[in-house]
Amino acid sequence: MATIVYTSGTTAAPKGALITHGNFVGQVLNVGAAYTGVVREGGNTVIFLPMAHVLARGLQLICLANGMRIAHLSDPRDVVPALGVLKPTFLVVVPRVLQKIQASAAAAAARKHLGRVWVAAQQTAVEWGRFAEAHDADPSVRAPLGLRARHAVFDRLFYARLRALVGGRLDYLLSGAAALDAELSLFFRGLGLPVIEGYGLTETTAPLTGNMPDAISAGTVGVPMPGTSVRISDRGEVLARGVGVFAGYRRPADNQDAFTDGYFHTGDLGELDELGRLTLKGRIKDVIVTVGGKTITPAIWEGYVEGDPLVAHAVMVGEGKPYLGGLVLLDPESVTAWAEREGINDLAGLRIPDDGCAVQIEDARLLSTIGKAVSAANAKLARSEQVRTFVLLLADLSEANGMVTPTMKLKRTAFTERARHIVENLYAESRSQA
Known part of the structure; x- marks a missing residue:
């Protein structure tokens, strides 16, 4: 040994x-x-x-x-x-x-x-x-x-x-x-x-x-x-x-x-x-089975969305749900540089939380920009593999915070556990809108 x-x-x-x-x-x-x-x-x-x-x-x-x-x-x-x-x-x-x-x-x-x-x-x-x-x-x-x-x-x-x-x-x-x-x-x-x-x-x-x-x-x-x-x-x-x-x-x-x-x-x-x-x-453990019995491998959609430089990580959710959702973690440095290029000086809520949790970003301009990446990813996939709704999030993506590995891979289990309330709200809001 x-x-x-x-x-x-x-x-x-x-x-x-x-x-x-x-x-x-x-x-x-x-x-x-x-x-x-x-x-x-x-x-x-x-x-x-x-x-x-x-x-x-x-x-x-x-x-x-x-x-x-x-x-x-x-x-x-x-x-x-x-x-x-x-x-x-x-x-x-x-x-x-x-x-x-x-x-x-x-x-x-x-x-x-x-x-x-x-x-x-x-x-x-x-x-x-x-x-x-x-x-x-x-x-x-x-x-x-x-x-x-x-x-x-x-x-x-x-x-x-x-x-x-x-x-x-x-x-x-x-x-x-x-x-x-x-x-x-x-x-x-x-x-x-x-x-x-x-x-x-x-x-x-x-x-x-x-x-x-x-x-x-x-x-x-x-x-x-x-x-x-x-x-x-x-x-x-x-x-x-x-x-x-x-x-x-x-x-x-x-x-x-x-x-x-x-x-x-x-x-x-x-x-x-x-x-x-x-x-x-993708990973076997990451496979999602929706309430309709569809088996989805999330890595494909996630990879497409993560191709956008503003996105640090994308996580598909939907286990036991009627449709798929997405949690999109923003890259703070890239978003700040994007805002400067676009002449945006009032990005609300763009502050990394220090309590280990993820916070939701509601800025309409960012939602519109990332929405294009989500739509482009969906267009490459079958309808059953497409994400219907998504949220933008900011989190401390440091190894010290236990969210990522030394090679900057997201610790999916740790993240989804901390973001459980966000996932619940994602589907609750979609139900109320329906």
């Missing part, structure tokens, strides 16, 4: 995972072999996750074993200012960081009265990203001349500056811990900053699957790591076996349903395509 690492407890009480020396060494050898172009001698990275997190520990070992330099920062807010000095060759981030970079670039362009130009640049980057993925699959594929010309212009105007902002040496961004919107991935690919999305758990000693540098597929979390096997159960659950899969939980009772035929039950829903790439569909 090397260590006991506790799970983040997003949907249940934390469990002590028994990680062996073999788990760590297996990941060092196999991940290092799969990503020789990323973890390499002469390269360097920045780790700002706490070292109690298995991803940070595994990443450190992989980098050290391959001759890389590592800088540790205790506060994620220090990362962007430090990138110009540290000049990393790759960086592990969560999707929220990428959303904020994109939103900051849009805000900077708007301040210079280049908002429309930026919109065209953003669309061009996404289009370029699609052609880059097609080129990975077939090197004979080339982008049209017009696209190449637009990309060259926008590279001088915007893209090169964004690459310089992150140090100017960044070859790849590695994204995990939460679902990454496919269009956001394509956008960064178009900037010249390819995003390698992966997937793993505490119980798999971090990386279980990942996109390969020369075969990135936006919207998937890639193929199983070397030394790892993944299969999908009859109920759609992702099952895993391999060098990184842990020895079991500290409490014997937690192991009762953890394994089947040597495969660990991840608790995640997913699908494998014909090339063996995994696409995640």
Whole structure:
């Protein structure tokens, strides 16, 4: 046994995972072999996750074993200012960081009265990203001349500056811990900053699957790591076996349903395509069954809404209810910046509560803006999967408050428990209006 690492407890009480020396060494050898172009001698990275997190520990070992330099920062807010000095060759981030970079670039362009130009640049980057993925699959594929010309212009105007902002040496961004919107991935690919999305758990000693540098597929979390096997159960659950899969939980009772035929039950829903790439569909424990018997996976709608930079987290509710509702947690920094851009100086109630609870925001302008994101998300889904009513909330989204994990995932159980009265009021108000 090397260590006991506790799970983040997003949907249940934390469990002590028994990680062996073999788990760590297996990941060092196999991940290092799969990503020789990323973890390499002469390269360097920045780790700002706490070292109690298995991803940070595994990443450190992989980098050290391959001759890389590592800088540790205790506060994620220090990362962007430090990138110009540290000049990393790759960086592990969560999707929220990428959303904020994109939103900051849009805000900077708007301040210079280049908002429309930026919109065209953003669309061009996404289009370029699609052609880059097609080129990975077939090197004979080339982008049209017009696209190449637009990309060259926008590279001088915007893209090169964004690459310089992150140090100017960044070859790849590695994204995990939460679902990454496919269009956001394509956008960064178009900037010249390819995003390698992966997937793993505490119980798999971090990386279980990942996109390969020369075969990135936006919207998937890639193929199983070397030394790892993944299969999908009859109920759609992702099952895993391999060098990184842990020895079991500290409490014997937690192991009762953890394994089947040597495969660990991840608790995640997913699908494998014909090339063996995994696409995640949400957590089994998060599935909602409405009063009409409809079974809904909330992660899809939540992911669409969370693509809006003003939204920190979206939570679908509706267990045992006649229809679905949504709790939309605002990102205070992004909302403040949005209000400044819009010339709004009277946002009422925009104060983070200090009592650990969530407060409802009734501002009509914010409701209208977020309502567009909710409507866009609904339009992509079947009627039975659409959210009929939603509320905007503000809460202290700090790890110290017990609302999020070190990788900024929302602790769903803790949040919904604190917001129970808001959910009850949501449906009570809808009934009274009906």
